[in-house]
Amino acid sequence: MLNKFVKLGLEKPVFSLKDFEKNKNKILIVRNAGGVGDILMHMMMFKDFKRIMPEAKIVFACPSRYHELVRGHPYVDELIESRKIEFKDYINHYDTTSACTRHEIKVSPLADKNRSDIWANHCGVEITDHNMHINISDEMKNFGVEQIKKINKENKPSVVICPISAMKCKNLLKHHMEGLVDFLNKNDLFAFYTHLRPINELDDLKVPGIFGVRLKQWAGVINAADYVIAVDTGAFHLAGGLGKPLTGIFSFADGKVYGKYYDFELVQKHRDNGDWDCGPCYNWENCPKSNSNPKPCITELTIEMITDGVSKMLKKHGKQVLK
Numbered sequence: 001m002l003n004k005f006v007k008l009g010l011e012k013p014v015f016s017l018k019d020f021e022k023n024k025n026k027i028l029i030v031r032n033a034g035g036v037g038d039i040l041m042h043m044m045m046f047k048d049f050k051r052i053m054p055e056a057k058i059v060f061a062c063p064s065r066y067h068e069l070v071r072g073h074p075y076v077d078e079l080i081e082s083r084k085i086e087f088k089d090y091i092n093h094y095d096t097t098s099a100c101t102r103h104e105i106k107v108s109p110l111a112d113k114n115r116s117d118i119w120a121n122h123c124g125v126e127i128t129d130h131n132m133h134i135n136i137s138d139e140m141k142n143f144g145v146e147q148i149k150k151i152n153k154e155n156k157p158s159v160v161i162c163p164i165s166a167m168k169c170k171n172l173l174k175h176h177m178e179g180l181v182d183f184l185n186k187n188d189l190f191a192f193y194t195h196l197r198p199i200n201e202l203d204d205l206k207v208p209g210i211f212g213v214r215l216k217q218w219a220g221v222i223n224a225a226d227y228v229i230a231v232d233t234g235a236f237h238l239a240g241g242l243g244k245p246l247t248g249i250f251s252f253a254d255g256k257v258y259g260k261y262y263d264f265e266l267v268q269k270h271r272d273n274g275d276w277d278c279g280p281c282y283n284w285e286n287c288p289k290s291n292s293n294p295k296p297c298i299t300e301l302t303i304e305m306i307t308d309g310v311s312k313m314l315k316k317h318g319k320q321v322l323k
Contacts, residue, residue, distance in 0.1 A: 020091070025055050028093035029123065031062040032082045035166055036215070036234025039066045040241055042096070043132040044116040044261070046075035048125050061085050068216040072135030094123040109281035111254040114261060130261040132241035136223050140216050144224030147217075148192070151208040156190035157319065160225040161202065162235035163249075164195055169284050169295050170232050170251050172306075174201045179303030180229065181205050183310065187322050194221050194235070227317070229310060232258065240264060245317040247309045251297035252284040265316070267309035269300055 027049055031042055039062060046058050058075060061082040070079055087093065099122040100115045113121070120127045148158050161180065163172035172180075181202070184191040193202050194210045202209060210221050219238060222228060228239035229247045232255065239246045240262030248259050250268040259266065269276035278289070279297060289296040311321045 023089060023091055025053065026057045026059060026090055027053065028059045028061060028085070028090045030082055030085065030093055030095040030097065031060070032095070032097040034063060034066060036066065036069065037232075037237035038100075038115065039069055040132055040134070040234065040237040041114070041116040042119060043070060043073055043076075043134070043241075044127055044130045045120045045123070045125065046073060047129050047131070047133065048120065048127050049123075050075045051128070052125065059090075066215070068214065069134075069219065072137070073133050074135075075133065096122055104282055109279070109283060111257040111280070111282065114257055116261070134219070134238070134241050136216070136219050136242075140220035141223055142220075143217050144220030144222070147210050147213075147221055148224050151192055151210070152190045154190070156188060157226045158190045158192065158224075159184055159227040159229060160222060160235075161191060161193045161207070162195070162228070162230035162233060163193070163202070164199060165231050165233040167284075169298070171298070172231060172249065173295075173298060176298075176301065176303060176306060177201050178205060180306055180310070181207055183303075183307045187314070187319075189227075189319075192225075194218060227313065229313075236264075237262075245313050247306075247313045249301070249306060249309070250280065251295070252280050252282055252287075254280040254282075265309045265313040267301065267306050269297060 031039065049056060049058055057077045059078045059080060060070060060076050061080045062070070064081045067079050070076060096119040100118045103113065103118045104111060116130060117127055152158055163177055165171055181191050192208045192210065193199055197211055198209060213221070222235055222238050222244070223242055225244070227245045228235065230236040230239060231249045232251065232253055236246070236248045236259070240259055243263065246262060246264035248255050248264050248266055250258070250266065255266045255268045256270070256272065268280065270280060287296065314321050
């Protein structure tokens with residue numbers, strides 16, 4: 001009989017009763033990757049974990065470079081580096097790292113759920129409140145205001161342009177940027193950009209940039225802008241989570257699903273509009289149009305489509321637009 005227990009691994013409990021009592025209310029959620037947008041959408045989940053288990057200690061593990069975005073979240077009790085998890089300290093954990101990819105591949109070319117809901121459902125939870133609970137300190141809010149003030153000499157309403165994503169197939173093209181900047185200038189708006197590094201196309205147009213700052217400083221800049229125009233990137237999700245006046249420009253991913261919980265104007269070739277026969281399809285790597293037309297989701301966007309979306313955003317928030 002002893003040999004039978006040894007074979008089954010039952011000769012020694014994983015947790016002693018004392019350790020079990022100590023760790024039974026810990027909930028570990030693991031996200032081993034970024035990017036910024038995905039981390040921000042994760043922040044919609046945690047309130048409902050607390051709703052279900054009010055006494056639980058919520059531990060969120062993600063790469064440390066994103067911690068300053070999450071820090072101060074009222075429903076996250078502890079932040080840890082995802083590469084340094086001591087799994088022996090947790091009775092159970094939920095790894096969301098690949099859950100959204102598996103789901104989106106399964107249902108493609110359509111999309112049915114926002115990523116926050118995919119991750120929450122993976123953990124057995126339904127989200128009832130999609131607030132990100134973003135915590136931007138007064139210091140970072142003031143940083144954003146001061147940075148914009150330095151470059152916006154005439155104190156015009158400010159519009160931050162975020163045309164670059166980590167995925168090049170989502171990036172605006174040079175002629176898009178030129179048309180967009182010309183439109184903003186004609187409407188007496190102050191255009192600037194923020195990014196990790198300089199954006200040559202906008203530098204050539206003499207558009208000032210705020211770049212090379214820390215994530216929490218970047219969040220302060222987005223928060224301080226009057227309007228936000230962004231492709232499918234972290235700035236889109238931050239602005240959406242903050243409730244900023246927002247125009248989102250999308251390619252192969254469904255902006256209506258990704259931006260489901262934001263108040264924004266969508267610019268996208270979309271099957272629902274009757275003007276796009278194949279997308280958004282999530283099949284950017286095997287696009288049948290890409291041989292003759294690289295990045296068709298983006299190249300077939302006209303400047304007029306982009307400026308129409310921006311016009312709707314401006315009018316919604318009280319700005320008269322020149323035609």
